Amino acid sequence: MNKFIFSLGAFLGIGIYSQALQSAEIPNTSLDGVERVTQQLVAPPLLPEHTQIVVGDPRVIQIRMTVEEKEMQIEPGLTAHVMAFNGSIPGPMIVVHQNDYVELTLVNPMTNTMTHNVDFHAATGALGGGALTKIAPGQEVVLRFKAIKTGVFIYHCAPGGVMIPLHVALGLSGAIMVLPRDGLRDDQGNPISYDKAYYIGEQGFYFPKDEEGNYIQYTSTLDSMPDVLQQMRKLIPSHTVFNGSVGSMTGANALTAKVGEKVLLIHSQGNEDSRPHLIGGHGDFVWEGGSFNDDPVTDRETWFIPGGSAVAALYTFKQPGTYVYLNHNLIQAIQLGAAAHIVVEGDWDNNLMEQVRGPSAIQ
């Protein structure tokens, strides 16, 4: 058992200092006989293979994430230095059930330049695991936590001081869904399930421009850091995007569904607030605040995501067509990029909507 100390002072930038957490006298949790499963993480908007209901005892869900300091296209004409768990912004969705153990191997390759870690909002203790996962380039670490709370939660890098908002503003956040072992329930307590689930990670970027209004090209994340920090301090994002780039889920990249399908939309935000809205549809069931322990609210037009959280909304599509799912701060949606398309196939229901007469001269 490792004995470790972390500096809260360094974390908060104030003078309080260390606190010993684990003691050498406390034995390791014995997980002998507990089933181990490796979850293959996939890039958003997809979720890893999972079942909604699980029978049997809690298991150890083994996952592996690598922090990548990399260049990524944010919009046509802008490639920027970002940071990404497993190479995607947001990081991959993790799916487990209540009381499962999440066992993460976090890797910080030698090619990186900075210290990274993970703070899981789903975890209990040690800064969400942030104090136990801090690793330098060339290191890896293994953290295990028990997912005792159900819901959708974000995770993000939080290596200390101003690096915390910076690493989140450069892309290092993702989400985990902790399902009740017997699945989801509606507002009346009846079991409900989803046919399809998508993960949308909303991301504010703060890329600086020069005097001519062109994005400044940097040689590395380190090189861009002073300017990005200055831009962040103004609280004016250059971009607010879904899944890492403008248009990541529009046009040819649109999400898909069919009339009658129940689609779960899980939406997270690391630094800023958001207000998702499905144009032409609703949130039939919305787990506000992300907790599956609370009854979902019903029939919402727009819902709210406080920065630093994830929210799940379930909708059964009733009409075909192209839906726009966006942040209903329409400035962020249209001018900064926070919009996705959902193309829904099926038969149109004239009873729900009909153009009674097309555009014609005023009579």
Ligand SMILES: [Cu+2]
């Ligand atoms: Cu980091």
